[in-house]
Amino acid sequence: MGQLFDSKLRLRHLQCLVAVASHRSVQKAADALSQTPSAVSKSVSELEEMVGTRLFSRRRAGLQLTAEGETLLASATRAFGALHEGFLALDQGSSLAKQVNIGVLPTAAAFLLPSAILSMQAEFPHLVVNVHSGLNSELLQRLRARELDLVLGRLPDPAEMYRVSFETLYTEPMILAVRPNHPLLSTAPDPSQVARYPLVLPLTGTTIRQAAEAFFISSGVAVPRPQINTLTEAVGYELVRRSDAVWFVPLGVVKSDLDEGDIMQVQIDTSVTRSAVGLSFLTDAPSHRLIELFADRLRELAASMRDN
Template sequence: MLRTLDPRLRLRHLQCLVALASHRSVLKAADALAQTPSAVSKSLAELEAITGETLALRHRKGLELTPAGHILLRHAAQAIGALRDGFELLGTGEKAPEHVRIGILPTAAATLVPNAIRQMQARYSHLVVTAHGGTNADLLVRLKLRELDLVIGRISHPSEMVGISFEHLYMEPLVMAVRPGHPLLDAPALQPADVRAYPMVLPMKGTYIRPAAETFLQSSGIGMPQQLVETLSSTMARSLMRTGDAIWFVPYGVIELDLDDGLARTLPVDTSPTSAAVGLTTLGTGELPEGARLFIDVMREVASEMRNRNRRSLMQEG
């Protein structure tokens, strides 16, 4: 039976569904929408009554959309995105600058993306980049909701890549970064026990690179350090490394500028087994906006330039 658009449907119903899918919690969705939790629950109940479907289920770990909820979500996100684009074009009557909405993981934030933005601005002055940071999982959710055009960084876990496309740009390892003058840099023959004796800064559990770091530490005989700091903050990790003897186990792209400026060194440890692909993640369906396609072309050029330079730098540091 063909369904018609129910006149009871309001924009707040669609906004509610998108917020619940993004935050997986009535409380967090209410906070994001500046509404009360009861108002969010009411909007969800009304939307379920309008559609005649159960759209979300509550579990211990949070709220999860049903298959029907995911179907409606895809179209709700598209509708809200189309309205947002329309409002951006209103105003002066002149063509508004085209926005490229990107999600950036830390490994791409220091060098790759800034270099691409500089080159893009030199060629396409009408493009405006809106950059969002976050964890891999958070950015992929926003990509699926069409709040982002693409995500740039390390490839995610295969379970999170369903329905999206990844374009490989280059391989990147984790490295063990320390301050210049660190005692381990003068060690005649670095032993696993020597590394384990110093504080180490690792990405938090739940991030995609944490298992890669732990697997390497165990397989290399280093094991988990006696003193450990877990953080997603590059600012804090960099401070711990620079002002003490902490070892920062970090993607090369995050520490690259510090290495170039002589503010950090890498320990002579072969960390190549931790290498993973860095690239562009898109929905892989439909046509990307022109601005996003132009930006991706520039990204490919910049990544090509970076490959050989990164390889030479790693050889020199090693």
């Protein structure tokens, strides 16, 4: 990696990083930023040179952040939030900026949240959006502490529902994903055959990990070993692409890869893992117009996903 801070770093480098990550396309990012594609590509290349590693990998579905790119994007998002808040404080003569604090699970962030943020900031240019990721239980704890305004994630366990209401946006199953030409694709497999291959699972303690384990238990199969546990999409994708590993992953995370044929779905019934993805609110929180508008935007986008 590059040095801790490069004096050549400019705001345009981070703007291009965020735009390309959101649109997964240099052309679309250039249109959003009113720049030329060559200018956007140059800024991304310069940023990669500064940090000393690739930030994007090219896939059929578009440009995909690498693990390093996801780390830098999270920091860039926080930096932009702080800058927006500072400018608003100067403009309004107050330290209080209009902002929304959202908690999101990594597996629920692929489409809905970036699209909602871009849509809201197009309508409210001075809106500050602070995005916090983590496990469902951690995010709900922060929601109850009023550190977050809402959480985009999966249906909580009943024990975690104290002072929390949940609204379903859509439901999705987990699937078993493998590389093209994987041996499991040439047969009519059953869950016991998955045990022959390395398994990529969600982290222990997560809702989707529990769903994965419930699938194997209901199939009368012990959870296979060896296994790799991760919530990072880039890691799961590369493990599958480079080996015979089987990735137990929510459908929405890899849908574009499935559509493009970069990843294939093993034809084993995993409908038992279907679960709700939605919004969690604090039941005793005061009404906030910006939060309501943001939630409405997420509902609209989720409805378009269901329609398609």
